[in-house]
Amino acid sequence: MTDPATVIAAGGVVWRDSRGTRQVLLVHRPRYDDWSLPKGKLTANEHVLQGARREIEEETGLQVVLGPPLGVQRYPVRKNGAIVAKLVHYWSATPLDDTDFQPNSEVDEVAWLPVDKARDKLSYPRDVDILNNLDRVIPVASTLILLRHTEAVKRKDWDSKDTSRPLSSTGTGQAERLTAVLGALGADRLISSDAERCVATITPYAASIDRHIHLWPEISERGYDADPDALAGLAEKAWRPGKVTVVCSHRPVLPALARELGLRVGKFSPGAFVVAHRLGDGRLVHERFSAP
Structure with missing residues (x-):
């Protein structure tokens, strides 16, 4: 059973094939000055699948459909002055539209990159591990x-x-x-x-x-x-x-x-x-x- 203090979050690897090249979407968060996969914390009583889709849309402006799971990250974060576990669930995700990105308070820039370049640009090895699972579950x-x-x-x-x-x-x-x-x-x-x-x-x-x-x-x-x-x-x-x-x-x-x-x-x-x-x-x- 998950500890009540555990932070539950969800997101995805948003991907597309463009001119014969597979691309994935990364987000830049100015608060941390990092490049990561779109994700975010669930709201109260929110289903994890619903939360993953909502967070991806909020951070990228894209509506997506979730595909196979890509894994779960677990790492420590600070919450209310204490160190607790954070669990982040990821799915593959395909966009339903090509809405232009609008910068917001959490994400000021997004980038569609070929998978190899995305691996190099990601700030965290744990995100690379999730990205590496994509080819195993598509198409x-x-x-x-x-x-x-x-x-x-x-x-x-x-x-x-x-x-x-x-x-x-x-x-x-x-x-x-x-x-x-x-x-x-x-x-x-x-x-x-x-x-x-x-x-x-x-x-x-x-x-x-x-x-x-x-x-x-x-x-x-x-x-x-x-x-x-x-x-x-x-x-x-x-x-x-x-x-x-x-x-x-x-x-x-x-x-x-x-x-x-x-x-x-x-x-x-x-x-x-x-x-x-x-x-x-x-x-x-x-x-x-x-x-x-």
Whole structure:
């Protein structure tokens, strides 16, 4: 468990291919007179993926989509007169636009540099270590987000059909907060069980990007109980090249569904999810998150 005094931060290696050369974006911070990777501290109760995207945008002016993780830095910093640990989580990040940079109080200059030159310009060896991980996780062929629906009204408190059982007030809040998290990952294809609690989990995000939710009855509890073999072949439909696909299902179905999708089986609390990236060479890079 992380010490409450620990400073949690997040950021990324923003990259692009320009005229056959891979470039990364560095930022100059006048307060420290250093060149570093864009990052910053999380706000209270902010999900780490949301925080990484926000900090990158605040420091560079660019909206990005986060890709595979690049590692975590741990080093001491001073906080309230004491020395505490700082943890910084990094992801690869690709820009959605080419907005012109505007200097701000934290960053007065940015530079797009070829990777080799960026290594030389970075002020800290720990940032070079993160940058060196970039080539290991790109390009990404497709991404899959396997999600358990957020908290629902308890079965004992619901008198109608189980498929129509709604989210609780806690689950509704989790679903709303998922919007920013799924946006940080660039989710652009949405698949759900046909049960109300699954559909409602991703409806706020679907509305935010004006995207249709594809209903798969076979990944509902009722559908799986009726025909467990119906999951066979879903991996080919779920892994869509060039897409970031969300698949929302139920706790009893998720172990079998994860196996079918080629993912590790694990426990999912309400609103928890796995982000899996299939790389160009066929390898999988994945990480687990709790509900936002």
